Amino acid sequence: MISFCPQCGHPTHQRIPAGDNRKRNVCGTCGYIHYENPRLVLGAVLEWQGDILLCRRAIEPRAGLWTLPAGFMENGESSEDAAARESREEAHAHADQMRLFTFIDVPAIDQVHVFYRGILRDGRHSPGEESLETALFSEARIPWSQLAFQTVRLTLEHYFEDRRAGEFKPRRLLTGKRAKRLVRWTV
Ligand SMILES: [Zn+2]
Structure with missing residues (x-):
């Protein structure tokens, strides 16, 4: 689980992005979505x-x-x-x-x-x-x-x-x- 954005370094938060149905780590600054998959x-x-x-x-x-x-x-x-x-x-x-x-x-x-x-x-x-x-x-x-x-x-x-x-x-x-x-x- 990451807590800082790999793109811009700002904090990320757990939320469900628009059009998705699972919680993801989303950057509050640049909007980057950090997907984690098997x-x-x-x-x-x-x-x-x-x-x-x-x-x-x-x-x-x-x-x-x-x-x-x-x-x-x-x-x-x-x-x-x-x-x-x-x-x-x-x-x-x-x-x-x-x-x-x-x-x-x-x-x-x-x-x-x-x-x-x-x-x-x-x-x-x-x-x-x-x-x-x-x-x-x-x-x-x-x-x-x-x-x-x-x-x-x-x-x-x-x-x-x-x-x-x-x-x-x-x-x-x-x-x-x-x-x-x-x-x-x-x-
Ligand atoms: Zn970011």
């Missing part, structure tokens, strides 16, 4: 010789816990580019053969988490600045009790379920408090 988090499930690449987080939230490489999408990049970039930044990992896998609405925190799946190009990985360590885990050794995020857990569960079934099915999921329950669709 953010996209892009990540990747990268496999190498049957194992999955995870990163142990060096930063909050959930520092010390394990996650798939993932982070906020940047302006000017595609969703696939974002997933590949996060893999490079957090694990110095190069992704190949990327396919859309999970699309997860997280309305409780105003985010959408999207995971691609792909191949870890050469098996190489090492921790980037936001990771304490990186490692390849077999399905049996995934640290389920030390995963950082529910969307990572869901994505890994579906990944192994599909891999056992011999067919990967892209999915859309709805999670979080406002959803009351987990809803799953195959897309």
